[in-house]
Amino acid sequence: MIRxxxxxxxxxxxxxGLTALGHQQAERLADQLNVRYPxxxxxxxMSSPKSRARETAEPIASLWQKPLEQLNDVIEIPSPEGISLAQRGDWIQAFLKSSWSDLTITQDTWRSGIISALKSIETRPTNNSDRADTTLVFCHFMVINAxxxxxxxxxxxxxFRPDYTSQTRLSLDDDVLTIVELGQERHAPHSIR
Known part of the structure; x- marks a missing residue:
């Protein structure tokens, strides 16, 4: 999972979408991924449908000439009803200090959908005829934490606080997800959206 x-x-x-720095981060990430997976x-x-995730994935998709498949289940957490876009940042910051048991029904469904999607990646149809041993999923802070x-x-x-373009490695074996390695953490505070 890549933030x-x-x-x-x-x-x-x-x-x-991404800032100018975000685009630079995506280019550096593409270079790193090409070294790791020649x-x-x-x-x-695969990517969240959100622009910031897709734009992060596009440099490596272009370099490898591979399709970037949309995975709707790894979209960022939905805000509670009545929270405006302008209030979302404050809501997220307060939410980070709470518990997964405080989720609304919509958010609980979102979280369950993420887990189900990751567990079913190997069985999802693909546009690519190549066999995939590894799937890179470009997504969001809250998705990774969920x-x-x-x-x-x-x-x-x-x-944990995954930094921009950090890579959290998971393994899926017999329908069980395990953590292989957490991505690089960001220690300086930044707003989460």
């Missing part, structure tokens, strides 16, 4: 690059935060745009052999690319909390069976929302 998107730095997004152009906005109280009025519910789908901001020419993308055996790798499948998965790590589920694996750890930990009720805390904030499991």
């Amino acid at each position: 998107h690059g730095e997004a152009a935060k906005s109280p009025t745009d519910d789908d901001p 020419a993308g052999r055996g790798v499948r690319l 998965v790590i909390a589920e694996i750890r069976q930990d009720t805390r929302i904030a499991q």
Whole structure:
């Protein structure tokens, strides 16, 4: 699971793309991924439908000439009803200090959908005829934390603070997700959207 690059935060745009720095981060990530997975052999690319995740994945998809498949289940957490886009940042910051047991029904369904999607990746149809041993999923801070909390069976929302373009490695064996390696953490505070 790869967190998107730095997004152009906005109280009025519910789908901001990357900043100039975010695009640079995506290019550096593509270079790193190409070293780890030369020419993308055996790798499948999937992304949240949000612009910031797709834009983070596009440099490596272009380099490898591979399709970037949309995975709707790894979209960012939905805000509670009545929370405006301008209030979302404050809600997220408060939410990070709460528990997964505080989710609304919509958010609980979102979280369950993420886990189900990850467990079913190997069986999902693909546009690519190559066999994939590895799937890179470009997604969001809260998605990654939801998965790590589920694996750890930990009720805390904030499991760790994945940095922009950090790579959290998971393994799936017999329908069981395990943590191989947490991604690089960001130690300087930044707003989560």
